[in-house]
Amino acid sequence: MANPFVDTFHPAQSGLVKDIIPRVNGQVLDAPAGDVAIGAYVTTGGTLDIVTAAGNSRTVTMANNSYLVCGITQVKATSTAQGVHILVI
Numbered sequence: 065m066a067n068p069f070v071d072t073f074h075p076a077q078s079g080l081v082k083d084i085i086p087r088v089n090g091q092v093l094d095a096p097a098g099d100v101a102i103g104a105y106v107t108t109g110g111t112l113d114i115v116t117a118a119g120n121s122r123t124v125t126m127a128n129n130s131y132l133v134c135g136i137t138q139v140k141a142t143s144t145a146q147g148v149h150i151l152v153i
Contacts, residue, residue, distance in 0.1 A: 080153075087148040093139040099152050101136040107147025113140035 081102070087093040095101045100117045106126040113123050117135025124132055126145045136150055 081151040083152045084149040085152060087139055087143075087150075090141055090143075092141045093148065093150060095137050095150060095152060101150035101152050103131055103133045103151045104136055104139065105131050105147075105149045105151065106145040108145065110144030110146065111142075112145045112148065113143045114138065115140070 084105070085093065085096070085101075104112060104114070106112060107129060109126050109128045109130065111123050112126050112132060113121070114132075114134070114136050115121055115138040117137060119137075121140075122134075126132065139148055139150065
């Protein structure tokens, strides 16, 4: 699926995701070309520096084992949270 925030027809933005993409070794994590993640899961808390589906840079403090429900196009390398996975529908 492409971008549920701009497509004229798309399935529900909740429920099952088609993939969870892990952030590896603290590197930048981009959503696959043309896709936008509907959120992120963090195993070890810290800051999550992201670019939202609206194109804004945000920093969110995350707790251990928590979800952020927000359209995400990129997780930045400056994030301190560990075990970050983006949820792609």
